Amino acid sequence: MKPFAPLLLAASAIGACGNYSNEDLDFQLALPEQGDLEAKLPQALTTDASSEYYKLTRQVVATFNGWATALVGLVDRVRSTSPTSRNGAERVWGPFADDKHPGWQIQVVMVRVPDPNVPAPAFKISYSVQLRDTTQSGSAFFEFMTGQYASSGSAQRGEGQMQLLVQAARDAGYPADDFGELAKLDLDYHTLNYPITVTMNITNVPTAKTQKASYQYAENADGSGTLVFTLTADAVPGAPGTTADVTFTSRWLGSGAGRADADLSSGNVAVGTDCWGTDTVADYVWRWDGQGDLGSADVCVFQ
């Protein structure tokens, strides 16, 4: 048999192909799903009688979830299709034609990174969404989004970072019209255990009215949560350099009752407070100018 061994091996290798892979599953399971990074408010209904700050909280949550969805959506193709190529610890999906932008290609590269601090079955991966202008000869792929993820050994549970480099793409000629004034988005998340936290920092182009915005979301096992939204804008419109921070801090219980506070200059100047019950109707309202004040702060679920 010995002389035939190479022949048999060759016969085995011929036609050996497919996407049957357990390690592919690791990559696919490691990526956060859209729901994993979304902020969750217990009450889904908003009525005319709902607290003003509760309504504002919902708007901020919707914006936050919109960015999270957009970011995760960029790598969602990885979950639904098998890698196009495998090279050791690297998996590549694509390149695919960018349907919305003819002449551009997109690919996703994921690499399993050795890390002695992350014992098996946990692991660490880095990934990137890359773009290439096919109309330019010799153009190389550049990073449009990068990410890292340290798995805990459970699906979608771990710590990760994502970075959306919109301005870099614009500079490379990519028509990033869908992203408005956004220049860069950084997202950190921790989904290993409660409280689950997601931090999002948005940097806009210099000409934008709002230069920066950040979201800090925390979710507890009992359904309670916190969302702190801060934006940095010109304090005096048309006078660059005179920026001011506006912070909106919203907290809620699993029952739906909650409280929101608005401050200027990172809490140095209080602007207003709303507390609401499980029906989202305000039980307590305070405004810096006294307009619309209601009830006593003692009824608030958060003091």
Add this chain to the structure above:
Amino acid sequence: MTHVGRHLARAGPQIGLFLALLLTPALASAERRFALVAGNDAGGPDTRPLLFASQDARRLHAVLTQLGGVAPADADLLVNRRADELLRSLASLESRIADAQRRGERTVLIVYYSGHAKDGDLRLGESRLGFSTLKARLAAAPADIRVGIFDSCHSGIVTRSKGARRAPAFEIEATGSQETRGLVLLSSASADEEAQESDEIGGSYFSQYLVSGLRGDADRSRDRRVTLSEAYAYAYARTVADTAESAAGTQHPTFSFDLKGNADLVLTDLTSRREGLYVPASAPAGTYYLIDASGFIAAEVVKPADADRQIALPPGRYRVRRRLADRLRIGEIRVTEGQLLTLDESRLRDAPFSDDPVKGGRRDSDVRLSLSLGATVQAFFDAPTRDGLFPPTGLVSAELQVHNFFRRGWLWALDLAGGSASSQVTRLDTPLPFRFSEFTAGMSLATEWPLWGNRLVPYAGLRLAYLLLSRKFEDRTIPDQFFSTFSPGLVAGIRYRLWGGFAALARARAHYLLYNVDENRSLGYWELSAGVSYDF
């Protein structure tokens, strides 16, 4: 009156031929002929399978239906059948013969058997039929003339009891005007001799020469009709000559007959079919072998100097071989329907002995087909692969087996199987249930070792399989996965014949599989199968 068995034992063949020429052959137009032709390669316990018994039967059946005046509907060919099937066929023919006689037709019954015989019995596979029983049936058969031809070891026992002769030829004395009636028995060997086969000629000596003679080479009277005595004399002479130097010793055909009448029996009428080969007197003397497309000798022509010869051949391509002391003369001819082809010596060419077109050792008739259906269990050897990658699977399998195709004793098999199983893989602490499916197509080449007269046949060999493995996850957000590859392996099995053509089958396989999606990993899997096969 009938003269029974005036023997010419060990006398020169010329005497027999001379006497045969005195006879008046007749293939009466009102005569209806029936034939029962049986061949069985297997002889049950304590016997080794014969190489060419079934082939012999097919050849004789062909010559009787082409040249022997036997209509195809009146010729039963039984290949590898049991004794009870032979007796049922004989009974059916007897009934039809009786019907023909009631209509006033003159009838001839020819019964031919090629196969094992031992201890006074014909061995048809596992079944037995006593020589005496069959002889009694022949003696009592309603046909006017009954001819029994037995090509088997110790077959001379059938002619021994009365008037048997181990002689080169016999005569039928013209004693009156009545038509010939009675019983003739021919055997290929004496009662104490083995009947021998030859790889080179692709048949048993006796049957091969009998067929060759019936195709015309035995026609010593040159009347283009081959009589029973001519065919016997020819087969006797060639069999004795060719086996004289064999390790098993010289084989002597025998005859016995109890006939009334004045005419020899014409077995083949060469005028009934024109197509064949004519070897003119001008061609060199010698033995010309006509080799068919399978590489076996279809017929021989022993051509004397300054005499022509003619032999009937079915349409087809043949190669002609004449052996000289230092080389071969070979060429190719094509016999077409209705054409008598004249051999042109100038179209033969010299060739070394290594170019001998006679293959030997292989015979088409020995190729058998069987189809098996069964259930298979398959599992990979190592637990991690079994538990999380390719789970153990049940398969429904079908296999087409071709026996003796490449070589006698070799099994060539083509198989298909399909099956599925439910399983799950756990990744990142997450169980992922999936449905695993598998399709395989394989080709095996194995050697068979028949035991107990082919009743039990172990085999072992190599197999190359193509596998298509796939899985669908219950979580439909995860894409379907598949893997296909070729996989070499070993196969061993055992087949146990049950009844008729049916056999029980058990089989084990061990395969190597190179998995190369995540990384190159050498895996192995085993299969166990059980099923039923049918031998066509």
